[in-house]
Amino acid sequence: MAPIRIAIVGAGPAGIYAADILKKAAADREVSIDLFEALPAPYGLVRYGVAPDHPRIKAIINALREVLESGVVRLFGNVHFGTDITLDDFKRHYNAVIFSTGASKDAPLAIDGIDLDGSYGAADFVSWYDGHPDVPREWPLEAREIAVIGNGNVALDVARVLAKHPEDLLPTEVPDNVLDGLKASPVTDVHVFGRRGPLGVKFTPLELRELGDLNDVDMVLYDDDFGVDPDEEEQKKNKQILVISRVLGKWRERETGSASRRLHLHFWSKPDAVLGDGKVESLRIERTRPVDGGLEGTGEFREFPVQAVYRAVGYYSSPLDGVPFDEMRGVIPNEGGRVVADGEQVAGVYATGWIKRGPVGLIGATKSDAKETIEGLLADEAKWWQPEAPEEDAVTALLAERGVQFTDIGGWAKLDAHEVSLGEPHGRERIKVVPREEMIRISRDS
Structure with a gap:
């Protein structure tokens, strides 16, 4: 059977859970999953939406980290959907895309x-x-x-x-x-x-x-x-x-x-x-x-x-370039995670997390949400895109050609260690690096 190539937009809990569930659900297949994240660092609202004095909730990062470091996915941070990479690009390189961009407004x-x-x-x-x-x-x-x-x-x-x-x-x-x-x-x-x-x-x-x-x-x-x-x-x-x-x-x-x-x-x-x-x-x-x-x-x-x-x-969620959007509800219109437009399923396009169901439920609820989406995606194989260039290196080359300074899992490990080292002399858990340019520099420093 041909390898499965899936793109996921959004590297918060919803996207990472979706990647983990997909890999396990298709364990008998060769699966390649790429996570695209607009920020240089992963974890979405766990890093940027949970108050700093909530270490018990932030502990969920440990579980998400295991997925990122397991070899299940590749991470492309600092990549903006709609400009750095588009829906047409996904169609050329993947069988399907899952949007898990959350709600940040x-x-x-x-x-x-x-x-x-x-x-x-x-x-x-x-x-x-x-x-x-x-x-x-x-x-x-x-x-x-x-x-x-x-x-x-x-x-x-x-x-x-x-x-x-x-x-x-x-x-x-x-x-x-x-x-x-x-x-x-x-x-x-x-x-x-x-x-x-x-x-x-x-x-x-x-x-x-x-x-x-x-x-x-x-x-x-x-x-x-x-x-x-x-x-x-x-x-x-x-x-x-x-x-x-x-x-x-x-x-x-x-x-x-x-x-x-x-x-x-x-x-x-x-x-x-x-x-x-x-x-x-x-x-x-x-x-x-x-x-x-x-x-x-x-x-x-x-x-x-x-x-x-x-x-x-x-x-409230933000609309995505070329993707249907329900302005009233602030979500991508979908049926069980399958994106729809004018009552018809949009082949190859799926949603999970808050962009799918609206900003309700705690972080743990994203697991069952992702499971439903992945079940629908796998059942739709006959409707998947047939990519022209499914090779993994093709996406890396595309981003490099466009001058995108993307970060990866190794880069996140560098940034993570740097933030922890900043906090150690002061007896603090870490001190976050805030400027985007500095985050990118540390992540990409070889």
Whole structure:
């Protein structure tokens, strides 16, 4: 049987899992898999979307590293789909392509004033504190009082990083420019607002507990947010919700007032408008209440003086050149991972991860997602492309001819070791290299 040649665009967990599952599912065939990644380093949102003080979640990198170093795949980092390599190129060199490009932009929030100076998307802030090479090195941390809109894990990550004392981040891989920025922050109060009640939140108990462990930060909750929902006892039959209820209950009993910073949790609070004359001066919310399994506004409005607003209301994917895209949902339209256009399957093109299903689910959910896509791909062999130049060297030569300074798995090993060596003298896990040019230079240095 002829060898299988597959390209995967996106070297985050979704792409790497897809490669691993494909190799195992086609163990009786000769399979060649190439991973293309726009950044010089792999791992996607695990490296650039998980807060630096989440080492347990970042430990997933160890499992992903095993796949990269197993010889299952080749990595082509610093390669941009649509410019450095195109869909037509994939058709010439591969049987099929899987897109696993994730979701890295902020979903919009349609309220008045959301574009005022001092209003930010959480995804941009996360990219900054995680040392993403394509965002500015500085962040305007000038506000004493800050609002975070959202009740998911990203909202809690943003709130925690804003409220946390910078010295408590020292053991982590946080970049030096981020530490310097956080040290200059005058923040005293961070307010987190969610539309639903305390038992309708989207974050996990683990994320919630971590807030309560912050040094010199008071957790502030408000009595009128509790006892509102008549279904609270029914909701507590869910184990996760019960844990959240207990954690919040303990915090309500704590004494506050001695810490230099405060993290406020507000529930039943729907953002109505960001107010200010050219820049953020306050956030207006409307109180909500439960009704028939949903929510409704009460007509009661409250204003909170803040000088910065971060919206953490979800992520949104970017369209890809020549690939169908659903603007409403922010995904590649597909059926079980098979990409479709106008109701018809697009031969040779597949999707997995957030670009397939939308930005929902934790990292582990990408495994079952990738399995479904790979099963569909292997069942479609009769519909695969028949490449003109399937030789592995052909792609390497193509990128070199176009002057693409791509990085590979060996280059990532060099960059990884360099970052670890930077952190060792300071007793830190690593210090991330942030500038793209420096990442490329270290990775390609022979």
